[in-house]
Amino acid sequence: MSIVIVGAGFSGAVIGRRLADAGYRVDVLDSRDHIAGNCHTHRCPDTGVMVHAYGPHIFHTDIQKVWDYVTGFAEFMPYRNQVKSTVGDAVYSLPINLHTINQFFGKTFRPDEARAFIESTQADTSITDPQSFEEQALRFVGPALYEAFFKGYTEKQWGCAPTELPASILKRLPLRFNYNDNYFAHKYQGIPKEGYTNLIGNILDHPNIDVHLNTPFSNAHASRADHVFWSGPLDGYFGEKLGRLGYRTLDFERFTSDGDWQGCAVMNYGDPDVPYTRITEHKHFAPWESHDSTVCYREYSRACGADDIPYYPIRLVEEKALLSQYEAMAQAEEGVTFVGRLGTYRYLDMDVTIAEAMVHAETFLSRRGTAAS
Ligand code: UDP
Numbered sequence: 114m115s116i117v118i119v120g121a122g123f124s125g126a127v128i129g130r131r132l133a134d135a136g137y138r139v140d141v142l143d144s145r146d147h148i149a150g151n152c153h154t155h156r157c158p159d160t161g162v163m164v165h166a167y168g169p170h171i172f173h174t175d176i177q178k179v180w181d182y183v184t185g186f187a188e189f190m191p192y193r194n195q196v197k198s199t200v201g202d203a204v205y206s207l208p209i210n211l212h213t214i215n216q217f218f219g220k221t222f223r224p225d226e227a228r229a230f231i232e233s234t235q236a237d238t239s240i241t242d243p244q245s246f247e248e249q250a251l252r253f254v255g256p257a258l259y260e261a262f263f264k265g266y267t268e269k270q271w272g273c274a275p276t277e278l279p280a281s282i283l284k285r286l287p288l289r290f291n292y293n294d295n296y297f298a299h300k301y302q303g304i305p306k307e308g309y310t311n312l313i314g315n316i317l318d319h320p321n322i323d324v325h326l327n328t329p330f331s332n333a334h335a336s337r338a339d340h341v342f343w344s345g346p347l348d349g350y351f352g353e354k355l356g357r358l359g360y361r362t363l364d365f366e367r368f369t370s371d372g373d374w375q376g377c378a379v380m381n382y383g384d385p386d387v388p389y390t391r392i393t394e395h396k397h398f399a400p401w402e403s404h405d406s407t408v409c410y411r412e413y414s415r416a417c418g419a420d421d422i423p424y425y426p427i428r429l430v431e432e433k434a435l436l437s438q439y440e441a442m443a444q445a446e447e448g449v450t451f452v453g454r455l456g457t458y459r460y461l462d463m464d465v466t467i468a469e470a471m472v473h474a475e476t477f478l479s480r481r482g483t484a485a486s
Contacts, residue, residue, distance in 0.1 A: 115140055115337065119330045120344030122150025123463055124453035124470045126316040127182075128342050131474035133321035136484030137339075141322060144329040147310065148317060150344075151424060152463065154308030160369060160406040162396045163308050167424070168363055168412060169379060169393050170309060173297040174464030180301045182467060187312035189303035190401050194296035200261045200383040207381065208296055209258060210289040217258065224290040231255065245430075249280035253288055265385035270414045270425075271361060277429055282460065299464075304398055340477065344453035346423055347439050350446075355438050358458055359416070360423035366411040374407050389413050426458040450477070 116132050118125040121143040129139045147153050151167035171194045174180055183189065196207040206212045214220070214227050222230060232238070235255025243249040246267060250259040263283065267275045271282075287298055295302075305312040317324055335341065343350050348358045366389070378397035382389060389411045396404045417423045428436070436458060443451045452473055454461045461469070 116340055116342070117142065117330070117334050117338035118342045118344070119143075120150060120453065120456075121148040121313065121317065121324060121326075122152060122344060122453060123313065123466045124344040124456070124473075125150075125342065126313045127467050127470035128452065128474045128477075129322050130316045130319060131471065132477065133319040135478055137321060138484075139319075139322045140334070140338075141317060141324045142328045142330055142334065143324070143326055146326050148324060148326070149310040149313040151422070152309040152313065154310050156308075157369075157395075157408050160396075160404055160408055161402075162404050162406070162408045163399050163402070164395045164408055165309075165393070165398060167422070168365070168410070169398060170463065171297070171302065171304060171398070172463055173299040173302040174462075175299045175301070176464055176468050178471070179464045179467045182471070183305070183312065186315040187305040187307065190306045190399070192302055192304040192398070192400070194302065194379070195294050195377065196296050196379045196381060197377050198262055198266075198381040198383050199387075204380075205262070206294045207262070208286045208289060208294070209254060209262060210294055211292050212294065213262075214258075214290075217261065228290045243280045246275040246278035246280055246283050248276075249283045250275065253283075262383050266381060266383045266390055268385060269388070269390050271427060272414065272416055273427070273429065277431075279428060279430065285460075306399075306401070338448070340481075341449045342473065343449055343451050344456045346455045347443060347451055347458045350449070350451070350456075351439065351442055355442075356435055357419075358436060358439065359427035359429060359432060360455075361414050361425040361427060362417035362421040363424050364413040364415065366413070368409050368411070370407050370409070371405065372407065374409050423455055426454065426460060428458070428460070 115138040118129050118139060118141045121141050125141050129141050133139045152170050153166045154163055155166060157164050171192060198205050198207050205216055211224060211227055215222055236253060237251040240248050240252040243252045250263050264275060271278055374394050375392060379391055379393050381391045391412050392409055394407055394409045396407050450473055451457055452470060453466050
């Protein structure tokens with residue numbers, strides 16, 4: 114009997130490692146031909162650039178034990194995410210900060226003036242408890258900034274009206290009345306020097322762990338398993354028998370060039386008539402490296418079909434009932450723990466995923482003891 118972990122991303126690796134350290138034999142299965150899930154990175158053989166194959170991943174956290182954990186398995190390089198957005202015929206700084214506000218409104222506000230301006234002339238203060246993405250935006254930045262930076266981008270990214278999306282999605286982004294253009298406000302921020310695949314490979318590198326690539330989970334695995342940790346899609350585990358939960362998938366249009374294509378790692382496109390959401394230029398995620406050529410991805414978001422890779426759980430308000438049913442089924446499923454962004458159908462960042470995986474492993478061990486006990 115062994116532990117079977119489905120998915121070789123952060124959840125699977127962290128749980129697998131902890132249980133392997135406690136003496137369990139662990140089989141980690143992944144249906145893809147590589148580890149690290151959607152965090153997978155690889156070096157482009159032509160340019161030498163480290164490519165974030167499934168889109169940009171910047172590690173940021175306030176959780177000390179998570180930072181200690183990841184930096185214990187790989188060297189992290191300092192990285193500051195500074196995102197730009199092209200809207201109309203101008204390039205602005207994100208997240209919305211004093212520079213964005215002054216440029217957008219043609220002003221020279223100081224912080225208090227900008228705050229008063231937004232609050233008295235832009236924000237819809239009649240919204241006291243914003244429920245949807247749109248209400249959250251109208252309450253905090255008002256219609257002009259909302260339409261420029263959020264409405265078009267969000268419609269492209271999520272394929273639905275921002276009135277249908279939860280306010281929590283926009284709460285990911287800060288609004289600043291100073292010139293701080295750090296996209297994240299966390300204490301720690303960085304990118305593993307040799308990429309995420311190297312990091313996750315190091316976590317999985319243990320004599321008690323066997324990784325099986327190109328290996329979908331099957332009944333045979335289930336019958337041999339003492340316990341299963343499932344980090345695949347929640348509805349996928351149940352064969353989608355109640356219907357499919359909504360996910361977004363991404364398509365990347367890759368192109369290469371000489372020199373520096375856009376001068377930054379991430380350029381968002383707020384306008385609805387530009388079909389892609391953003392262009393990422395991968396060598397800028399490794400500013401400590403130097404490359405003559407460059408690799409860029411134009412990123413397009415669309416509804417996730419049956420054979421596509423899911424990236425983002427949508428969590429539409431109207432999907433709540435279906436989600437609750439799947440959650441109840443997951444709760445009742447004996448011998449299986451559902452983990453991670455897809456397994457719990459939540460828009461989790463890497464650090465929270467790791468923190469939760471640590472808890473799952475400890476919970477398991479506290480119930481079952483170490484393999485030797
Ligand atoms: N968003 C937006 N305009 C932007 C950047 C983000 O409207 O220029 C919205 C969009 O709905 C997005 C959400 O804010 O899904 C969260 O953004 P974040 O950068 O956290 O998205 P991620 O990098 O996880 O795709």
